[in-house]
Amino acid sequence: xxKLKIILDRKPMNSNHVASKQDFNQVLNEFKKLKPPIWKNxxxxxxxxxxxxxxxxxxxxxxxxxxxxxxxxxKQSSALLPEDTKCFHPxxxxxxxxxxxxxxxxxxxxTINLPSGTxxxxxxxxxIPSSPEKKVEIKIREFNDKADAFIAGIPMDYQKNSAFExxxxxxxxxxxxxxxxxxxxxxxxxxxxxxxxxPSSFTFxxxxxxxxxxxxxxxxxxxxxxxxSDKRNELNQLKKELVETTAKITSNEISSKKIIxxxxxxxxxxxxxxxxxDLAFDENEFPExxxxxxxxxxxxxxxxxxxSFTKKIWSEVDLVKENDTYFASFSSKTEKFKIGVxxxxxxxxxxxxxxxxxxxxAFCQNKKQELEIEKKKLIFxxxxxxxxxxxxxxxxxxxxLYNAMRQEENSAGKPNRFAAxxxxxxxxxxxxxxxxxxxxxxxxxxxxxxxxxxIADVKSAYIFDNDQDLCFSFGSNTARDLDKFGCFEKNxxxxxxxxxxxxxxxVLDYTAKSxxxxxxxxxxxxxxxxxxxxIHNLINENAINS
Amino acid sequence: xxxxxxxxKSNVWLEQELTWIQKAQxxxxxxxxxxxxxxEQIFRYIFxxxxxxxxxxxxxxxxxxKALNNINKYEYRGVPFASWLYRIAKSELYQAFRDKKAERVxxxxxxxxxxxxEELEEDSNEINKKQMFACLSQLxxxxxxxxxxxxxxxxxxxEMGEILDLTENNAKVKTFRALEKLKQLFIKK
Numbered sequence: 001x002x003k004l005k006i007i008l009d010r011k012p013m014n015s016n017h018v019a020s021k022q023d024f025n026q027v028l029n030e031f032k033k034l035k036p037p038i039w040k041n042x043x044x045x046x047x048x049x050x051x052x053x054x055x056x057x058x059x060x061x062x063x064x065x066x067x068x069x070x071x072x073x074x075k076q077s078s079a080l081l082p083e084d085t086k087c088f089h090p091x092x093x094x095x096x097x098x099x100x101x102x103x104x105x106x107x108x109x110x111t112i113n114l115p116s117g118t119x120x121x122x123x124x125x126x127x128i129p130s131s132p133e134k135k136v137e138i139k140i141r142e143f144n145d146k147a148d149a150f151i152a153g154i155p156m157d158y159q160k161n162s163a164f165e166x167x168x169x170x171x172x173x174x175x176x177x178x179x180x181x182x183x184x185x186x187x188x189x190x191x192x193x194x195x196x197x198x199p200s201s202f203t204f205x206x207x208x209x210x211x212x213x214x215x216x217x218x219x220x221x222x223x224x225x226x227x228x229s230d231k232r233n234e235l236n237q238l239k240k241e242l243v244e245t246t247a248k249i250t251s252n253e254i255s256s257k258k259i260i261x262x263x264x265x266x267x268x269x270x271x272x273x274x275x276x277x278d279l280a281f282d283e284n285e286f287p288e289x290x291x292x293x294x295x296x297x298x299x300x301x302x303x304x305x306x307x308s309f310t311k312k313i314w315s316e317v318d319l320v321k322e323n324d325t326y327f328a329s330f331s332s333k334t335e336k337f338k339i340g341v342x343x344x345x346x347x348x349x350x351x352x353x354x355x356x357x358x359x360x361x362a363f364c365q366n367k368k369q370e371l372e373i374e375k376k377k378l379i380f381x382x383x384x385x386x387x388x389x390x391x392x393x394x395x396x397x398x399x400x401l402y403n404a405m406r407q408e409e410n411s412a413g414k415p416n417r418f419a420a421x422x423x424x425x426x427x428x429x430x431x432x433x434x435x436x437x438x439x440x441x442x443x444x445x446x447x448x449x450x451x452x453x454x455i456a457d458v459k460s461a462y463i464f465d466n467d468q469d470l471c472f473s474f475g476s477n478t479a480r481d482l483d484k485f486g487c488f489e490k491n492x493x494x495x496x497x498x499x500x501x502x503x504x505x506x507v508l509d510y511t512a513k514s515x516x517x518x519x520x521x522x523x524x525x526x527x528x529x530x531x532x533x534x535i536h537n538l539i540n541e542n543a544i545n546s
Numbered sequence: 547x548x549x550x551x552x553x554x555k556s557n558v559w560l561e562q563e564l565t566w567i568q569k570a571q572x573x574x575x576x577x578x579x580x581x582x583x584x585x586e587q588i589f590r591y592i593f594x595x596x597x598x599x600x601x602x603x604x605x606x607x608x609x610x611x612k613a614l615n616n617i618n619k620y621e622y623r624g625v626p627f628a629s630w631l632y633r634i635a636k637s638e639l640y641q642a643f644r645d646k647k648a649e650r651v652x653x654x655x656x657x658x659x660x661x662x663x664e665e666l667e668e669d670s671n672e673i674n675k676k677q678m679f680a681c682l683s684q685l686x687x688x689x690x691x692x693x694x695x696x697x698x699x700x701x702x703x704x705e706m707g708e709i710l711d712l713t714e715n716n717a718k719v720k721t722f723r724a725l726e727k728l729k730q731l732f733i734k735k
Contacts, residue, residue: 004650004651004652004682004683004685004687004690005597005649005650005651005652005683006651006652006653006654006679006682006683007597007651007652007653007654008654008655008656008679009654009655009656010653013590013593013599015586018585018586018589018590019585019586021589021603022581022582022585023607024577024578024581024582024610026607027581027607027610027611027614028574028575028577028614030607030611031574031611031614031615032574185621200687201644203637203640203641215616215619216633216634216637218633218711219711220710220711220712391715434644
């Protein structure tokens with residue numbers, strides 16, 4: 001890993017010095033140089049457009065007879081989707097990779113999971129059809145390599161001097177029965193696009209189709225599998241913590257229930273309001289009562305009884321013990337009375353026991369309070385964990401990562417997955433790219449000849465640089481003329497050419513040595529081989545069965 | 547940790563800014579007040595990350611030129627204009643690194659190292675400062691970026707999110723993780 005260069009305590013720069021370098025006029029002048037030509041200015045189309053329209057109308061009136069019978073004039077009238085726009089120049093219309101169309105209900109949130117692992121999250125109400133019951137069509141094309149982009153005719157140049165090395169590109173369009181549909185600005189579509197390369201040194205772009213220009217577009221990258229693993233670990237850790245917190249709450253409740261305050265009964269202390277009396281008994285018969293010096297007996301009965309028994313004269317009084325419960329029995333000639341009693345402390349022993357009981361009760365109450373506070377903390381912690389977990393699973397931006405995690409889980413054993421996440425309120429082509437400068441042009445112009453044929457009128461030539469995984473384009477419908485043609489000699493290159501008749505040709509392992517006497521001999525592709533698979537294999541250096 | 551009030555704007559200010567933007571969308575010359583307002587901030591953001599002053603001024607000009615070129619595409623959707631400029635600045639800066647016109651550097655003040663040490667519950671002394679300095683150089687670019695925005699430039703998590711295109715919460719979580727990594731490096735030393 002390359003270490004970052006860190007500078008400690010650099011001399012701070014004065015604001016006046018920075019201000020002295022401000023030069024808005026220079027920025028304005030540079031900007032003016034970038035301004036589009038006059039015919040790209042909408043004002044241009046006012047007077048000029050009107051004049052052109054008048055001219056066209058005149059011509060159309062004159063030629064109306066012929067045009068009525070011309071079926072092709074209406075063929076392109078439903079030109080709604082990008083494959084028909086001038087921004088794209090496919091090598092042959094019949095070879096263009098078709099969109100995969102997803103018909104969706106815009107009234108509920110939707111996630112489109114593509115076979116590559118890319119996912120597109122469409123929030124509820126993001127797309128607004130003309131009537132609520134109408135379904136919306138989402139058309140998607142993924143470009144998995146330089147051949148895909150080339151066949152589709154996507155301009156892959158950057159600022160005329162660089163070509164894009166792509167880590168992944170996707171085209172997303174939306175429509176409703178042939179009409180374009182817009183995305184609500186407040187509910188952007190969220191895309192988690194799987195990339196085939198580490199995007200660390202890449203930038204994210206969107207194609208401005210009107211200007212035929214790629215512009216920087218905000219996206220966040222998962223630069224390694226670890227970032228997804230981190231997220232998964234975070235989720236698992238959060239789930240684990242939630243289980244632990246729940247267990248702690250249960251344990252806290254059990255502990256709290258176990259804390260039982262000591263009672264006066266347990267501590268042989270009298271209960272206010274209960275009747276007490278002295279009772280003589282045989283100490284030998286009840287040795288356990290020996291410790292209750294100066295003791296009293298307290299009535300221990302929940303039933304109603306005659307409280308005047310202590311005032312009556314009894315001929316016989318006795319203490320008996322039945323099943324650990326003491327009973328005092330009284331008898332006289334006329335009546336008998338029996339009541340449950342318990343021994344209670346009196347005097348100093350009682351005072352000591354009262355103090356101890358107070359201490360024990362205070363201890364229990366403190367302990368309960370501590371547990372209660374701990375429980376509240378745990379409940380708060382649990383709520384936070386639940387909320388965090390909910391955010392991680394429900395939040396749209398986090399959902400992208402969650403989806404990515406699930407995709408990763410589904411593709412266990414597959415190599416590292418890099419991804420770019422972005423939001424959009426417009427449809428179009430999104431690309432994770434790295435611009436690489438064009439090679440120097442050959443000093444002398446080269447010509448092309450097809451094997452066994454006359455010199456071909458080559459319209460455009462393409463160098464597929466297999467080492468840098470990109471395509472340098474020259475000639476018609478490209479940003480560079482054919483006289484700028486060249487390649488990086490040390491790299492493995494495939495040359496592909498198109499002539500003005502639509503014929504295609506190629507040279508495998510192309511280098512400057514392929515030029516003989518100023519001409520490059522090109523192998524013609526048979527008409528039967530003019531299909532996506534063949535061209536795909538050719539560009540990607542696979543076996544050609546021709 | 548206190549955040550730099552420079553990066554915070556009142557609603558009145560944001561409304562004024564929006565008026566300037568709308569004017570600039572009609573007439574590029576009206577971009578001047580925005581240029582004047584943000585030139586220093588953007589320059590310092592760039593110069594914080596490179597060592598070549600002249601190049602930093604060039605990249606700053608490039609940022610404003612790009613902003614002017616794309617001003618018609620700017621729509622206020624909750625992200626302040628400054629954050630939009632920072633995003634362009636970030637892109638231009640990394641383009642300069644890719645083109646090898648500049649080397650990525652990190653400028654640190656001693657006081658920042660002490661603050662990070664305190665954040666990691668370590669003593670703010672010279673030994674720890676040196677150790678922290680050594681550990682910082684081992685951080686990966688993504689983590690360094692977060693530490694830089696948060697501790698060296700004193701930005702709020704919200705603003706960090708706007709610049710890095712993350713949610714505020716995500717910026718917070720990622721910064722916390724970057725700090726954790728720094729702490730681990732510090733402990734290993």
